[in-house]
Amino acid sequence: MPEPDDEGAGQQQPKAGPALEGLVVGSYCHDVLLQGGRVVGETLGGAAAFVSTVLDAASPPEASFSVVSKVGPDFAYASAPAPARHPPLLCPARPTTSFHARFSDAAASAHAPDRQLRRVHACDPIYPDDLPDRRFAYGLAVGVAGEVLPETLERMIRLCRAVLVDAQALIRAFGAEGDGSGAAVRHVALEGTPYARLLQRVAFLKASSEEAPYVGVETARRRCCVIVTEGRDGCRLYWDGGEARVAPFPAVQVDPTGAGDSYLAGFAAGLLWGLSATDAALLGNFFGAAAVSQVGVPTFHPKMLQAVKRILEDKAIPWSSPCINGTTFTFQRSIMHDELHASLEEAARLMREQSPPATENGDGILSAQEPTSPPSGC
Ligand SMILES: Nc1ncnc2c1ncn2[C@@H]1O[C@H](COP(=O)(O)OP(=O)(O)O)[C@@H](O)[C@H]1O
Numbered sequence: 001m002p003e004p005d006d007e008g009a010g011q012q013q014p015k016a017g018p019a020l021e022g023l024v025v026g027s028y029c030h031d032v033l034l035q036g037g038r039v040v041g042e043t044l045g046g047a048a049a050f051v052s053t054v055l056d057a058a059s060p061p062e063a064s065f066s067v068v069s070k071v072g073p074d075f076a077y078a079s080a081p082a083p084a085r086h087p088p089l090l091c092p093a094r095p096t097t098s099f100h101a102r103f104s105d106a107a108a109s110a111h112a113p114d115r116q117l118r119r120v121h122a123c124d125p126i127y128p129d130d131l132p133d134r135r136f137a138y139g140l141a142v143g144v145a146g147e148v149l150p151e152t153l154e155r156m157i158r159l160c161r162a163v164l165v166d167a168q169a170l171i172r173a174f175g176a177e178g179d180g181s182g183a184a185v186r187h188v189a190l191e192g193t194p195y196a197r198l199l200q201r202v203a204f205l206k207a208s209s210e211e212a213p214y215v216g217v218e219t220a221r222r223r224c225c226v227i228v229t230e231g232r233d234g235c236r237l238y239w240d241g242g243e244a245r246v247a248p249f250p251a252v253q254v255d256p257t258g259a260g261d262s263y264l265a266g267f268a269a270g271l272l273w274g275l276s277a278t279d280a281a282l283l284g285n286f287f288g289a290a291a292v293s294q295v296g297v298p299t300f301h302p303k304m305l306q307a308v309k310r311i312l313e314d315k316a317i318p319w320s321s322p323c324i325n326g327t328t329f330t331f332q333r334s335i336m337h338d339e340l341h342a343s344l345e346e347a348a349r350l351m352r353e354q355s356p357p358a359t360e361n362g363d364g365i366l367s368a369q370e371p372t373s374p375p376s377g378c
């Protein structure tokens with residue numbers, strides 16, 4: 001894995017931050033969930049919200065992170081846990097990014113898209129100068145509406161020892177806004193974007209199975225480790241010279257939103273605990289399953305989190321291991337992979353017992369979630 005780059009000859013080097021500090025870049029947003037033509041939920045969204053929640057819950061105690069996120073004056077969730085702990089930057093002149101997610105009534109398959117997204121508003125992009133001027137152990141580029149500009153990702157790569165990227169931050173394109181119903185979200189081939197040349201300086205690139213064809217797994221895996229998430233089937237990792245499949249955890253899906261985001265944060269937390277990439281993917285699958293079991297940004301029962309932390313304290317190598325804090329990653333599954341899966345399965349059972357009851361067929365959206373506060377400045 002590459003060392004953070006020098007900022008350039010003659011330029012002052014950014015200071016080092018706390019040893020295990022992460023940098024999360026991507027905007028919070030408003031999500032409106034629609035099914036059968038009616039609104040069935042309004043929630044806090046944006047990968048940064050899901051990621052912050054999971055990192056807060058699952059990171060080792062020594063780890064911390066900063067979030068760079070932008071919202072408008074209409075932002076409705078300033079006192080929700082993630083934005084309250086990690087306040088966004090306020091853009092007075094632009095509304096908060098917002099998406100309408102239209103769910104089909106038909107049961108989703110593991111690989112077929114189960115929602116159509118439209119971007120209704122877009123806040124300002126996040127510019128390189130919006131990032132703090134210090135070094136980080138790791139960075140997560142988790143844009144949802146094109147807000148992580150190529151130059152911003154490049155600056156993250158310079159500041160962070162290891163950068164993990166959600167492909168949705170790189171390959172989304174937005175149609176014309178025309179009739180007021182927002183812009184359709186489509187995908188473009190990563191190879192044709194200005195992000196492609198940065199891939200070899202990225203540690204991990206995560207894509208859903210819907211996004212994977214646009215990423216071009218066979219080309220991308222020669223530059224960085226590519227993770228393809230496969231919904232209820234778990235995930236696969238592809239690196240130069242190897243690959244692995246990682247089994248999922250059972251979940252009753254009530255809202256698929258944020259599964260990929262929560263996966264990526266769980267995976268990053270696994271690396272922070274000193275796990276190999278294939279073992280860390282178990283923690284990704286665990287938090288992906290947790291996300292689909294609840295509407296919007298999940299909350300976790302303290303007993304379940306205690307159980308997960310006990311498992312990790314027991315199984316994980318101390319964080320001085322050469323994963324996120326060093327220069328190389330271990331990709332292969334360890335000898336305790338199956339045991340780790342079995343222990344997390346027990347914790348997942350606890351989580352299912354503590355979740356609200358699901359709809360009859362388990363594929364719908366359970367209930368609406370109200371905004372937690374009136375609009376406020378940040
Ligand atoms: N129905 C499900 N049951 C169990 N785990 C799931 C389910 N859906 C998603 N996950 C977990 O969340 C991860 C990300 O989900 P996926 O649907 O692939 O991503 P995205 O939200 O980006 O479309 C999966 O790899 C899996 O670990």
Ligand SMILES: O=P([O-])([O-])O[C@@H]1[C@@H](O)[C@H](O)[C@@H](O)[C@H](O)[C@@H]1O
Pocket residue numbers: 029030031044045046047048050099117144168256257258259260261262
């Ligand atoms: O469901 P997922 O793909 O992990 O991530 C989702 C984004 O794709 C979507 O644009 C955003 O509105 C959601 O809040 C969530 O961040």
